[in-house]
Amino acid sequence: MDREAKNEKEENDREREKGVAAMVACYQGFDPAAYLQYNYMPPRADFDRQDSIVPWKLGCLHRAFTEGDVGGDVLVDVGSGPTLYQVLSGCEVFDTVFLTDFLEVNRQELRRWLQGEGYSSLDWTPYLQHVCKLEGRRPSAWTEKAARLRSVVSDILPIDVHLPRPLHPDSQLPTAGADCLVSCFCLESVSPDLASFNRALGHIRGLLRPGGHLLLIGALGESYYMGGPGVRIPVVPLDEAQVCASVRASGYTLVRLEVYTLPQGMMVGVDDVTGVFFVKARKP
């Protein structure tokens, strides 16, 4: 590499590090309880409306985990935040589940749920009951599902998707990698730009074994969201075509893309999301 190219690369690296550092600063004010209230309680989280996002999301995950091609021992949830909905179907398929997040406040929120009912900021019972219904079980089986999830969560780990190795080497992940990754509303919400989003997709690919699956849920058309009172966090605005291009460019085989368009009533001022995507992809 000649001197000019070397200087340009060093400048690009400095710009990249500044962008990531700015995102880290944004997340210092993240408030798990407020985030859960904004997104996972009524009016946004409504199980009764047929066109509600929550049944749609839980349905996508249920189908993806149960249609027969996803399996193995280890499931990793990348950027769990303070939420659990994303592993309510997967916990029946995998015996080892790792929850992960960048912030200790979120890892603490998840640990509180693991301690038992009544310790966490959100009552996940409606979500557990809905997934039981999807599985053809009686809603009262939610206590069994909660116990199953508590039994398979192996650890709650720190993660940084901007690192080539997002998990600490001591994280007890199998050498070959996880059998399945799930990640919801994370990569586009923690990346300063599209190039960073694409790099992060590549970094988490390294957590997955060849033949393993990636289940990705994310925001479409979103440029910001509120991570707490007065905590405005920038988001990389994505459209369907970009999501497909980024998944493929990062070395995954795209199995399917499903898209949900938010009804007007769901626009409640905590973000400017216009839709939600669900991707099922496979690492060749």
Ligand SMILES: C[S@@+](CC[C@H](N)C(=O)[O-])C[C@H]1O[C@@H](n2cnc3c(N)ncnc32)[C@H](O)[C@@H]1O
């Ligand atoms: C919008 S929240 C998504 C939470 C949850 N998965 C959901 O579905 O609502 C984004 C999450 O990414 C986490 N995060 C922030 N920076 C990160 C990074 N560099 N690597 C991985 N996760 C990060 C935040 O702490 C936050 O929990």
Ligand SMILES: O=S(=O)(c1ccc2c(c1)CN[C@@H](CF)C2)N1CCSCC1
């Ligand atoms: O599942 S959602 O589509 C959802 C859930 C979480 C988020 C967003 C959207 C958009 N902003 C994200 C910021 F990263 C977080 N949903 C919004 C409607 S009601 C229930 C929650």
